[in-house]
Amino acid sequence: MEHLDPSGCCGDGPAVGLDRRALLLGAALGAGAVAGLVVPGRAYAAPAIHNPFTAYRVTGTWQDHLNRGSLGGVDFGMPVGTRLPACGAGTVQNTPYNGTGGHTVTIHHADGYRSQYMHLSQFLLGNGAAVSSGTVVGLSGGAAGAPGSGSSTGPHVHWHMINPAGTRINPLTYVGQNPAPGGLPKSSTEQDGVPGAILYQRMQNWLRLTAGYTGPVDGAPGPSTWAALQRAMRAYGYTGPIDGQPGPNTWRAVQRLASGHGYGGPIDGVMGPNSWRGFARFLNQDRWN
Secondary structure, eight states: OOOOOTTTTHHHHHHSSSOOOHHHHHHOTTOOOOOOOOOOOOOOOOOOOOTTTSSSOOEHHHHHHHHHSSSOOOEEEOOOEEEEEEESSSSEETTTTTTGGEEEEEEEEEEGGGEEESSSEOOOOOOOOOOOOOEEEEBBOOOOTSSTTTTSSSSSSEEEEHHHOOOOEHHHHHHHHSSSSSSSSTHHHHHHHOOOHHHHHHHHHHHHHHSSSOOOSOOOOOHHHHHHHHHHGGTTTOOOOOOOOOOHHHHHHHHHHHHHHHTOOSSSSSOOOHHHHHHHHHSSSSGGO
C-alpha cells in the first residue's frame, strides 16, 4: 500500500548536515537524540515502547517493504481519521508532506531512538509537545491522492523506528525484544472522553483478571468481551442476559461503575464523553495494567 523510493526519503530526512535547529532539538532531548548523532562510548538504553496498533490488521510487513526497495516499515490498515496513540513517551516533531511518506509524526524517545508514523491526515499536537505513552499524536490517512498521503494507495498508517545510529528498525521486533515494563499503557480516554483501542485493551485485561474473559487482549472487543463485561456488571445492577450484545441496561451498569470514578451524569444507558472518562479512570488503575 506504500511505495517508497530506495533512497528512504520517506521520513528519514537528510543523513548528514545537521543544522542549528536539529542540534538545538538534540540538546532539548538529550545527547544522541538527533538522527545519526551517536556519542562514542555511550551506552544507549532501550526506551519503553508498545504496539498501539494491535487491533488493526497488518497490510504490509517489514519484509514486504524491503522487497520493494524501502528501508522498512510495517503498515496497519485502518479507516482515515483513526486516532494514533504514541507508542512511547517522548517529544513530537511534525513534518508535513514528507516525500513519499506524506504527513509524518516523529516521536523522539529517550537516548536517541525515534518512532515515525506516516501518511497522516491531520497533526494534533505542536512541534516540541511532550507526550506520554498512549497520547494521541495525530489522525491516520493514506487515501490515494489525499493531502498528506504521500505515495500511499489506501488508508493505513506506516510505522517504523530509528535507532541512535540512524538505522531504521522493525518496531515489532523491537517490542518483542524489549517488552515495556508495567504492562499496558494508560488510555487517553480519561482526558478526551473518546474510547479507542487502548481503552478496550485495558478493559479486556480487567475482564481477564476478574470476569473469566479468555480471549485476546487486542483492543478489538467482540461478543466474548462484551459477555465478560456483562458478567462483571452484575456487581453494578445489571440483570439482563449474558449474550455479548451490550445495550442500555449494560451501559447503565457501566455508568454506575463510572460514578465511583468521577462521573456525575445521569444513569441513562447513553455513553457520552463524561461516562467514558469515568470508565477510563477506573480502567487506568495500575492494577489493570
